[in-house]
Amino acid sequence: MNSAFSTFIVRRLLALPVILIGITFVTFLLLHLVPGDPARLILGEAAQDPQVVAAVRHEWGLDRPLHIQYLQYVAHLVRGDLGLSIRSRRPVSGDLARYLPATVELGAVSFALTLLLGIPLGVLSGARERTLTDHTSRVASLLFLSMPSFWFGLILIYVGYYVLGVLPTPTGRLGVMDVPPPAFTGLYLVDSAVAGQWGLFLRSLWHLLSPAFVLALASVGLVVRMLRASMVEILRQDYIRTAQAKGLPPRAVFYGHALRNALIPTVTVLGIQFASLFGGNVLVETVFAWPGVGLYFVESIQWLDYAPVLGATALIAAAFVTVNLLVDVSYALLDPRIRYT
């Protein structure tokens, strides 16, 4: 590991806390943009009693100058205190912890689908340029990128569940009659496997597939376009012709020379997609009644329940930057040609 590389990693790691502080600054500003008294927002329904309101106002420093208020706000965040939800009457942080596993599980499965669908389609499209396969997959990927995912989710539910009856009920992570597996990680796939409840494992996978598929489609569109472009470009390079001319079997040229190089730019796109799958799924969760952070976020918006809105916003953004950073660093490890600037 050379010094330029270590400097790159250290610089990226040092930038993270700065951005995290910036995120708290944005949510603090948002909290003050909400019409009304922030103390009432933090307290929710308990805001009936003026004495309680005064106490909270003092505790959160709302009777102090703005910069002190901000420091108090950060102090609460650091302790995991994100205020109270009007709707659930519970602390926002506890709610978020309960909803997070569903979001992580959905994001992970949908990322797996992105890889499973996007990479073969993109490679096929690039290797068979200007054939019917290529045209079909290009048009399809453009359509995937252009449609509203929440709308496609509704259509899928309508056709797959109401009309054909082949897809599971859109009731979230399991059917109405199912009992969740004993909580261990909160990820139903893992928990049911650990408990040896394989029927439950299959049912929760079955419920995961439709929302994960809908969520994956836009990323699939991006990956196909990206991979196709780099495959087409690389298959025209001299070193491919050289490899073919010296008699390497086509399979070896394809996998060893073409695909390996074509995947490099795609890995960056995949990294961004990986991060955004955890934050970009708010509407897909809503449509499928998937009890994750996104559904919690959207329902809180509709209830004008601002403490959870801002708490979820902060959590999603923090996860998004952190995952992005990890992807950047691992990408730098994978590709020795990357410039550490």
Next chain:
Amino acid sequence: MRSSTRASAIPKAAADSASRPTGTLSLLVRRFLRNRLSLAGLMILAVWIAVALLAPVLAPHDPSDVNLEVRLLPPGPGGWLGTDYYGRDIASRIFYGARYDLLISLFAVGVALLSGAPIGVIAGYRGGRVDNLIMRVIDVIMAFPALVLAMALASVLGPGLEKAILALAIVGMAGYARLARASTLSTREEVYVEAARALGAADASVLWRHILPNIISPLVIRGTLGMGFTVLLAASLSFIGLGAQPPTPEWGAMINEGHNQLITGSWWVSTFPGLAIMSLVLGFNLLGDGIRDVIDPRLHTV
């Protein structure tokens, strides 16, 4: 052009350099027209713009005409795209809706571009502390997934079209600023910019004559693709009840109004507005791709 060949050398050179931009432009236009996909994008957009302008002529009914006797009619003689829960004609609502979806995105992208680009140019051109500060703010805004920040902003600002536009503009701004900064940075180091500076050109004139022409094309490409993305974001906002409010015939709001009727089998209420969104976004994506292929010669062989 022919008459100038007889004149002295100086006017000829001037005439030549004046004719070059149109020459390049016509080359670009020809290259653009050769690409069938980008032509298709242009046509889709032209159709939607025509529909938006001619909505009063094209629409068979008033978009907010409630008629409970004809509610939830399937596509057919009662209306070619059917009627919704309140008996409103869906085709008419989609025609009028084109106005809202086009205008929301146009304003949001316009505000984002016109405020973001100058910020980025200043950051890139000045460098140093100003640049550092601006870039950190941009980093923070871009740390939020676009949809989540747009929703959080729109929710604290409250419902309404103008607020949705403002939220979308703030979310979009950072991207244009970052792009303008990057282009400015790479242009700033060019020899001709250095030469202009050495000759004593003022900052304003360097920015206007040398930097601006070089940063416009990436911004136009991003802006066109950004229009499509913004249509999706705007529809997402109104789908959850932010942004356009009922009975506004905005497409995302229409999907929301229809989604409870899916259970009863009235699929057409949500389906058609969704197709409208998809075609409009597709148009912007195709056009943006086409412009990028034309302007960026490195990519246009692919």
